[in-house]
Amino acid sequence: MIRFIEGIGERAIGAFASLYEAIKFTVLCMVHMLRPASYNPAMRMVLTKQIYFTAVGIIPLFIMMAVLFGSVIIGVVIALAAEYNLQDKIGAIIVTFSIDEFAPLFTALLISLRSGTAINTEIAVMKVNKELNTLERYNIDLIDYLFIPRIISGIISITSLSILFAIIMLCSGYIFTLFYMNMDLTSYKALLFNAIEVGDILTLLFKSMAFGFVTMMIPIYSGLNTGSAYTAIPISVLNGMVKLFIAIFFIEVLSLLLQSL
Amino acid sequence: MAENIALIKEVHEGMSIKAAEGLACEYLEKIGMGSIALKRISACQSVEIFYVMLIRALMMPQEQICILAPFLLIKHLSGLDELLANIALLNDKKDIIILDTYSNELHYKGCECHIVK
Numbered sequence: 001m002i003r004f005i006e007g008i009g010e011r012a013i014g015a016f017a018s019l020y021e022a023i024k025f026t027v028l029c030m031v032h033m034l035r036p037a038s039y040n041p042a043m044r045m046v047l048t049k050q051i052y053f054t055a056v057g058i059i060p061l062f063i064m065m066a067v068l069f070g071s072v073i074i075g076v077v078i079a080l081a082a083e084y085n086l087q088d089k090i091g092a093i094i095v096t097f098s099i100d101e102f103a104p105l106f107t108a109l110l111i112s113l114r115s116g117t118a119i120n121t122e123i124a125v126m127k128v129n130k131e132l133n134t135l136e137r138y139n140i141d142l143i144d145y146l147f148i149p150r151i152i153s154g155i156i157s158i159t160s161l162s163i164l165f166a167i168i169m170l171c172s173g174y175i176f177t178l179f180y181m182n183m184d185l186t187s188y189k190a191l192l193f194n195a196i197e198v199g200d201i202l203t204l205l206f207k208s209m210a211f212g213f214v215t216m217m218i219p220i221y222s223g224l225n226t227g228s229a230y231t232a233i234p235i236s237v238l239n240g241m242v243k244l245f246i247a248i249f250f251i252e253v254l255s256l257l258l259q260s261l
Numbered sequence: 262m263a264e265n266i267a268l269i270k271e272v273h274e275g276m277s278i279k280a281a282e283g284l285a286c287e288y289l290e291k292i293g294m295g296s297i298a299l300k301r302i303s304a305c306q307s308v309e310i311f312y313v314m315l316i317r318a319l320m321m322p323q324e325q326i327c328i329l330a331p332f333l334l335i336k337h338l339s340g341l342d343e344l345l346a347n348i349a350l351l352n353d354k355k356d357i358i359i360l361d362t363y364s365n366e367l368h369y370k371g372c373e374c375h376i377v378k
Contacts, residue, residue, distance in 0.1 A: 045271075139272075
């Protein structure tokens with residue numbers, strides 16, 4: 001019995017210790033993000049490359065996915081709204097669903113799968129190959145040179161791609177309102193402009209920024225905690241991705257709670 | 262590799278990427294290795310990687326550089342003459358010492374090196 005209680009205590013202490021370390025690392029990264037000295041030419045070059053790889057390189061695939069998924073989902077929502085005689089609320093439904101919820105969540109999931117895994121693997125490989133040690137030996141701050149550019153690129157990429165996704169979804173929404181409700185473009189535009197509020201835009205921005213932050217921060221932290229063997233790399237990526245998806249859904253639920261207040 | 266070397270000056274001195282890479286190329290040219298400037302580490306030989314590490318160390322603010330067991334770092338290194346000549350070409354102010362084990366003592370016959378066990 002005592003062993004059982006000791007086991008629970010040990011696990012609880014371990015969990016709190018790792019949570020404390022994670023929070024400490026997050027705060028440290030945020031402090032570095034605010035320091036002008038962190039933005040040296042090498043860091044700016046890495047940041048540019050990261051934005052290119054994360055946001056620009058994905059654009060053709062992203063637009064295709066946004067048109068396919070966005071159209072189908074907004075189509076289903078509009079069809080349901082028409083079926084339940086919610087035509088008078090259709091503007092608010094489209095805006096809330098596209099801008100507040102679906103665009104940032106879908107973008108975060110897509111970027112997590114594409115860039116989150118890549119960054120987790122990259123940092124884990126660097127750790128195993130002792131490249132991180134080499135950089136430290138040359139007094140190169142890992143947070144400034146490796147982590148901050150990735151975190152900032154995550155924030156910028158997810159925010160900008162979420163806006164793009166929302167625009168594509170709203171355009172798709174017009175096609176479906178045209179077919180289901182015979183609505184012309186002028187009426188559709190008026191409907192959206194009447195429904196959209198500053199709160200919706202702020203929700204999109206803050207949620208995307210939060211998603212961008214965790215989408216990069218968790219894989220980086222997971223990669224940093226990789227063991228010294230090559231076999232530890234897939235385990236690190238697996239753990240990182242599970243934690244990342246939990247964090248994304250936590251943010252989603254938190255934002256729903258905050259909006260309902 | 263020029264990008265790799267340039268990183269030191271970019272981070273520690275805030276030097277622009279163009280200037281830092283230019284300086285890195287200058288160093289590589291001095292020892293006749295300008296051709297590796299655009300190569301990745303996987304495409305370089307051990308001797309080329311060694312000189313890149315040395316140039317990076319020369320760019321650091323520390324006054325002393327310690328080379329540990331060059332015969333292990335560089336594959337097929339027959340003698341020290343070429344290595345010492347290249348170090349002399351690259352270095353003008355830093356104190357460079359070579360540390361090695363007694364098993365490699367023969368390689369150092371006639372050279373002024375600090376050999377430690």
